[in-house]
Amino acid sequence: xxxxxxxxxxxxxxxxxxxxxxxxxxxxxxxxxxxxxxxxxxxxxxxxxxxxxxxxxxxxxxxxxxxxxxxxxxxxxxxxxxxxxxxxxxxxxxxxxxxxxxxxxxxxxxxxxxxxxxxxxxxxxxxxxxxxxxxxxxxxxxxxxxxxxxxxxxxxxxxxxxxxxxxxxxxxxxxxxxxxxxxxxxxxxxxxxxxxxxxxxxxxxxxxxxxxxxxxxxxxxxxxxxxxxxxxxxxxxxxxxxxxxxxxxxxxxxxxxxxxxxxxxxxxxxxxxxxxxxxxxxxxxxxxxxxxxxxxxxxxxxxxxxxxxxxxxxxxxxxxxxxxxxxxxxxxxxxxxxxxxxxxxxxxxxxxxxxxxxxxxxx
Amino acid sequence: xxxxxxxxxxxxxxxxxxxxxxxxxxxxxxxxxxxxxxxxxxxxxxxxxxxxxxxxxxxxxxxxxxxxxxxxxxxxxxxxxxxxxxxxxxxxxxxxxxxxxxxxxxxxxxxxxxxxxxxxxxxxxxxxxxxxxxxxxxxxxxxxxxxxxxxxxxxxxxxxxxxxxxxxxxxxxxxxxxxxxxxxxxxxxxxxxxxxxxxxxxxxxxxxxxxxxxxxxxxxxxxxxxxxxxxxxxxxxxxxxxxxxxxxxxxxxxxxxxxxxxxxxxxxxxxxxxxxxxxxxxxxxxxxxxxxxxxxxxxxxxxxxxxxxxxxxxxxxxxxxxxxxxxxxxxxxxxxxxxxxxxxxxxxxxxxxxxxxxxxxxxxxxxxxxxxxxxxxxxxxxxxxxxxxxxxxxxxxxxxxxxxxxxxxxxxxxxxxxxxxxxxxxxxxxxxxxxxxxxxxxxxxxxxxxxxxxxxxxxxxxxxxxxxxxxxxxxxxxxxxxxxxxxxxxxxxxxxxxxxxxxxxxxxxxxxxxxxxxxxxxxxxxxxx
Numbered sequence: 001x002x003x004x005x006x007x008x009x010x011x012x013x014x015x016x017x018x019x020x021x022x023x024x025x026x027x028x029x030x031x032x033x034x035x036x037x038x039x040x041x042x043x044x045x046x047x048x049x050x051x052x053x054x055x056x057x058x059x060x061x062x063x064x065x066x067x068x069x070x071x072x073x074x075x076x077x078x079x080x081x082x083x084x085x086x087x088x089x090x091x092x093x094x095x096x097x098x099x100x101x102x103x104x105x106x107x108x109x110x111x112x113x114x115x116x117x118x119x120x121x122x123x124x125x126x127x128x129x130x131x132x133x134x135x136x137x138x139x140x141x142x143x144x145x146x147x148x149x150x151x152x153x154x155x156x157x158x159x160x161x162x163x164x165x166x167x168x169x170x171x172x173x174x175x176x177x178x179x180x181x182x183x184x185x186x187x188x189x190x191x192x193x194x195x196x197x198x199x200x201x202x203x204x205x206x207x208x209x210x211x212x213x214x215x216x217x218x219x220x221x222x223x224x225x226x227x228x229x230x231x232x233x234x235x236x237x238x239x240x241x242x243x244x245x246x247x248x249x250x251x252x253x254x255x256x257x258x259x260x261x262x263x264x265x266x267x268x269x270x271x272x273x274x275x276x277x278x279x280x281x282x283x284x285x286x287x288x289x290x291x292x293x294x295x296x297x298x299x300x301x302x303x304x305x306x307x308x309x310x311x312x313x314x315x316x317x318x319x320x321x322x323x324x325x326x327x328x329x330x331x332x333x334x335x336x337x338x339x340x341x342x343x344x345x346x347x348x349x350x351x352x353x354x355x356x357x358x359x360x361x362x363x
Numbered sequence: 364x365x366x367x368x369x370x371x372x373x374x375x376x377x378x379x380x381x382x383x384x385x386x387x388x389x390x391x392x393x394x395x396x397x398x399x400x401x402x403x404x405x406x407x408x409x410x411x412x413x414x415x416x417x418x419x420x421x422x423x424x425x426x427x428x429x430x431x432x433x434x435x436x437x438x439x440x441x442x443x444x445x446x447x448x449x450x451x452x453x454x455x456x457x458x459x460x461x462x463x464x465x466x467x468x469x470x471x472x473x474x475x476x477x478x479x480x481x482x483x484x485x486x487x488x489x490x491x492x493x494x495x496x497x498x499x500x501x502x503x504x505x506x507x508x509x510x511x512x513x514x515x516x517x518x519x520x521x522x523x524x525x526x527x528x529x530x531x532x533x534x535x536x537x538x539x540x541x542x543x544x545x546x547x548x549x550x551x552x553x554x555x556x557x558x559x560x561x562x563x564x565x566x567x568x569x570x571x572x573x574x575x576x577x578x579x580x581x582x583x584x585x586x587x588x589x590x591x592x593x594x595x596x597x598x599x600x601x602x603x604x605x606x607x608x609x610x611x612x613x614x615x616x617x618x619x620x621x622x623x624x625x626x627x628x629x630x631x632x633x634x635x636x637x638x639x640x641x642x643x644x645x646x647x648x649x650x651x652x653x654x655x656x657x658x659x660x661x662x663x664x665x666x667x668x669x670x671x672x673x674x675x676x677x678x679x680x681x682x683x684x685x686x687x688x689x690x691x692x693x694x695x696x697x698x699x700x701x702x703x704x705x706x707x708x709x710x711x712x713x714x715x716x717x718x719x720x721x722x723x724x725x726x727x728x729x730x731x732x733x734x735x736x737x738x739x740x741x742x743x744x745x746x747x748x749x750x751x752x753x754x755x756x757x758x759x760x761x762x763x764x765x766x767x768x769x770x771x772x773x774x775x776x777x778x779x780x781x782x783x784x785x786x787x788x789x790x791x792x793x794x795x796x797x798x799x800x801x802x803x804x805x806x807x808x809x810x811x812x813x814x815x816x817x818x819x820x821x822x823x824x825x826x827x828x829x830x831x832x833x834x835x836x837x838x839x840x841x842x843x844x845x846x847x848x849x850x851x852x853x854x855x856x857x858x859x860x861x862x863x864x865x866x867x868x869x870x871x872x873x874x875x876x877x878x879x880x881x882x883x884x885x886x887x888x889x890x891x892x
Contacts, residue, residue: 161449
């Protein structure tokens with residue numbers, strides 16, 4: 001346990017103010033006052049620290065942006081000119097002083113470049129984890145637990161019904177279906193950043209070496225991942241392909257496109273979606289999914305609980321997702337816990353899927 | 364259990380009927396006896412054992428999971444079997460013990476005494492994975508509800524059986540079905556060509572029913588009126604009454620046993636015959652609106668109050684067996700004479716004869732049919748005088764001639780995505796009419812338009828969406844749909860207080876401004892009775 005860990009028990013020591021005195025929820029987002037910056041602000045601000053490139057966390061128009069080199073590359077790719085004023089890269093593990101706060105970025109294991117923000121100020125350490133997961137992902141650096149006084153966690157899958165089965169088993173389901181219906185296309189809904197590339201690496205690891213066809217909205221980030229050294233194998237554009245070529249093919253597209261007009265070009269497609277939500281049958285059915293694949297870039301319930309254990313924080317703030325259950329669980333484990341009412345986050349697996357192709361992964 | 368669980372999972376997600384049949388055929392072909400028979404029994408609702416109440420399952424889960432987390436999860440998922448299947452904590456030390464086979468589960472439950480069921484279930488839940496737990500919990504709470512009807516399962520059986528017996532039809536399966544019990548070894552042996560067709564059974568089995576085709580305008584021109592008899596088509600549900608050798612059964616058109624819900628009919632079946640008729644709710648011989656019958660459908664049991672408020676009645680159309688004598692080969696005219704004689708002799712209570720409608724020319728019937736607006740009449744039936752009682756829907760001998768539909772100009776309010784081939788189209792429409800300045804929904808329809816019109820409707824919905832709720836879109840009040848429907852009844856379930864029977868899109872009125880659509884008062888005036 002860190003020294004910082006024991007420093008916070010009373011909370012009323014004027015030399016060691018409780019973190020809720022210097023981290024505030026403002027309309028723009030989570031504000032770190034002694035550093036004068038916001039973490040993942042929802043509106044343009046002077047200084048932003050960005051945890052990862054999903055569009056509900058990384059938004060355009062900030063004057064100054066600090067993020068990992070991977071996240072900055074993603075942001076440049078997605079936003080072009082609108083990405084913001086000055087961009088400053090901070091490698092994983094390096095420390096930087098901003099105002100009166102020491103800032104460090106630590107891998108979150110969510111998507112390429114994703115980071116937890118470790119904040120130290122006035123004898124306390126706070127970790128804002130952004131979105132994270134704990135299982136193996138060949139497309140990004142694995143999550144590192146950092147002991148702290150306050151752990152700020154997501155709760156996208158914060159109910160004990162959400163237990164993601166092993167990834168390779170889910171990929172096996174897809175390969176089995178392709179063997180069972182060799183004449184049909186398999187259209188898998190995936191988010192453009194992270195899920196798409198991860199599914200491809202999982203398929204390759206399972207031995208699938210045929211070309212994989214991509215919806216146009218998925219191509220730029222796949223190119224970026226490849227250029228950053230993530231092996232994806234042969235990819236082909238599906239949007240301009242002939243229907244005949246797509247018989248028996250594996251096609252990846254944004255979730256909104258797989259059961260919509262775009263998919264009419266495919267040969268009698270089996271509609272699949274890769275998402276943690278697919279665990280709940282009724283949800284999958286409502287979305288018209290024939291082949292649900294439970295593959296997620298978020299921690300499942302067990303991973304959330306394990307992470308609370310690993311960071312050993314006596315206090316937890318729960319941001320977006322199903323906060324109530326996780327707060328209840330943490331409290332029952334003797335951890336002080338509360339929900340932070342942050343607005344503007346809808347994890348990229350949420351139901352409010354954008355319709356327009358190209359809006360990638362978030363709304 | 365694993366194979367059964369995989370089947371259930373696949374069926375849950377399979378949107379198309381043909382796809383479901385394919386999955387079932389595959390199962391019958393690969394699962395051994397008696398497992399496939401138990402699966403068939405589960406799908407057709409023919410398994411009976413001591414069921415576990417949902418409350419007991421919930422209590423059981425609460426011994427393993429924090430009750431508050433269970434409650435929050437149930438809230439979120441909405442289905443108890445699924446919630447418990449997903450939330451049940453897996454014990455690593457049990458991972459090596461073998462999950463039960465479906466045979467073990469079924470036999471265990473059949474042998475279980477009161478109070479033992481939950482203990483058995485708990486042990487099984489510990490060894491199954493989440494799909495297995497889901498299948499088990501669905502099985503023991505007595506309702507699979509996975510979109511497979513008994514008829515579909517039998518259709519798949521016949522399809523599979525045709526590999527070895529090309530002549531087999533679903534009606535052949537129906538014919539032998541009720542003489543058999545789970546796990547149906549002799550049925551599978553027959554369909555695999557290893558044994559003779561099982562006996563139809565002297566028992567109270569269902570005989571496949573004879574169905575009709577709708578009468579088209581052009582049919583009438585070529586049909587000879589002298590060759591046909593006419594009778595009213597009553598607006599209830601077609602049933603078959605079977606009373607044989609002391610057993611009594613009431614079957615729906617698809618062969619589902621609905622005896623349990625209609626003791627007021629079954630009690631009076633003190634005869635030995637198989638009869639075809641229409642199940643109605645009638646008070647003092649006067650047929651009540653279909654809505655009253657609706658209150659009594661889809662129930663396993665019935666309360667004294669329901670029996671009092673909605674007394675059931677059967678209006679007889681036909682006789683298939685009189686005692687041991689099979690009358691199905693006789694002509695309609697001969698059967699009708701037998702039916703009348705039988706009725707005279709037996710005088711069963713709660714039943715009457717559907718009267719014949721004499722006519723000589725089609726025009727007479729046209730006038731009668733249009734005049735028939737009273738409760739309970741859906742139209743006319745035309746039956747060839749010389750036709751035998753044939754299984755299924757042969758073209759020619761029987762026609763249904765529904766009375767002219769009612770129509771109403773409504774405004775599209777919501778649109779929902781379809782399923783299967785229509786999953787990329789907004790094809791299910793909720794429509795409303797004006798009440799004062801607001802629109803109130805009065806029904807929902809997803810048929811009656813062409814594929815080309817569907818493309819246009821889909822485009823219109825996408826371009827005029829005002830709000831979205833998951834798969835549903837709310838649209839601007841800007842498109843008039845002329846809806847056709849058979850009748851309209853008061854309903855407490857709908858906000859408008861009215862419910863339509865068989866609404867479908869009649870025409871899309873691209874030309875008509877929405878404010879000129881019909882008003883609720885117009886629809887209310889169409890209620891009969």
